[in-house]
Amino acid sequence: MISIVGTRHISEYGKDLCRHIVEQLAERLPQATIVSGLAYGVDVHAHRAALACGLPTIGVLGHGLNHLYPPSHRDTANRMTEQGGLLTEYPCATPVSRENFVQRNRIVAGLSQACIVVESARRGGALITARLAQDYGRKVYACPGRLTDLHSEGCNRLIARHGAAIFTSVDDLMDDMGWAPRQPRPQQLELFPALTATEEQLRSRLVQAEQCSADELVTATGLKVAEVNAALIQLEMKGLVRLLAGNQYRWTGTFPAAGCPQKK
Numbered sequence: 001m002i003s004i005v006g007t008r009h010i011s012e013y014g015k016d017l018c019r020h021i022v023e024q025l026a027e028r029l030p031q032a033t034i035v036s037g038l039a040y041g042v043d044v045h046a047h048r049a050a051l052a053c054g055l056p057t058i059g060v061l062g063h064g065l066n067h068l069y070p071p072s073h074r075d076t077a078n079r080m081t082e083q084g085g086l087l088t089e090y091p092c093a094t095p096v097s098r099e100n101f102v103q104r105n106r107i108v109a110g111l112s113q114a115c116i117v118v119e120s121a122r123r124g125g126a127l128i129t130a131r132l133a134q135d136y137g138r139k140v141y142a143c144p145g146r147l148t149d150l151h152s153e154g155c156n157r158l159i160a161r162h163g164a165a166i167f168t169s170v171d172d173l174m175d176d177m178g179w180a181p182r183q184p185r186p187q188q189l190e191l192f193p194a195l196t197a198t199e200e201q202l203r204s205r206l207v208q209a210e211q212c213s214a215d216e217l218v219t220a221t222g223l224k225v226a227e228v229n230a231a232l233i234q235l236e237m238k239g240l241v242r243l244l245a246g247n248q249y250r251w252t253g254t255f256p257a258a259g260c261p262q263k264k
Contacts, residue, residue: 001058003035003112003133005126006042006119007151014119014151015045017143021116022049024170029179033058033084035111037104042118042126044073047080048243052236056084060108062101064094075214075247079229087111102128109133114177116167117142120154127154130164139177141167198223198231206241206251213247 004021006014025032034050036043038059050057059080061068065088068074077086089107090100105125109115109132117140120126130140142164145152158164167173174180195203201221206212212220217228232249235241242252 001033001035001112003108003115003129004042004046004118005036005108005115005129006117007121007124007126007154008039008041008043009121009151010041010045010119011149011151013145013149014042017118018042018045019049021118021167021170022046022053022055026050026053026055028170029174030055035060035108037062037101037108037125038073038077038080038086039101039125040070044076046118047076051076051079051083051233052243054083054237058084058111059086060104060111061086061088061090062104063096064088064090064092066092067094067096069096072247075229079233101125105129106132109138110136112138114139114141114173116173117155117158117164119143119145119151120158121151122153122157124154127158130158134163140164141173143167196231196234198227199235202228202231202235203240203251206249211244211248211250214249217249 002025004018022034032055034046034055034057036046036059038044038047038061047057047059057080059077063069065086068077080086102125105128109129115130115133115138117126117130133140140163142155142158144159144166145155147156159166165176201223202217205217205220214228214232218225232241236243240252241249244250
């Protein structure tokens, strides 16, 4: 298990790092499980990247299972229950409490063999998780950022003070951890990957509307929620849609407006 943590105020650089790290892990270490806290920012982007890449992902909650914070991450949480899970030490009825989120960081740190801090300001929960991981004898890595970036200051300080190793690539992390990589299989990329009938319905709507939420796609197509969520995951894995802020999806494929190949 590998924990990926960081600021709630994620930058575009941080979003790209989350995708890049998880994509590399899916290719080089497909047995990896991504652990984080399902919070805003780095946490939820790490979870969504894992879902898109087919890796199991576990969200450690700071409250009971009768609640979900933040509520806007419910769709992601539902998908995680089918590809990983949600974990909490609190009884089901335990309400959301700020103190509990600090406490749950020790579980995020303890579950993982390695902890990667993607972005962090000088103070923040991610630095607490990094310190706990060190105390538990886990390897800690931090992604360097520009000296002028507020939300890279914590990572840069961790590296400078030897609180974390500098993260450069998944291959370097695997060498450091002593993990044997899977040799990538050569693949012939399809110029126009075939779509199922459900995927084609979503493609058509996304091309027309530029971007939509999963709920809007359910309403527009008349498909079931589970069908839409499953198709969106497959389209993300094919690199044809991208998840944006606010749970919005955008079509990024190269298909023309009509006449796309379909699977029967």
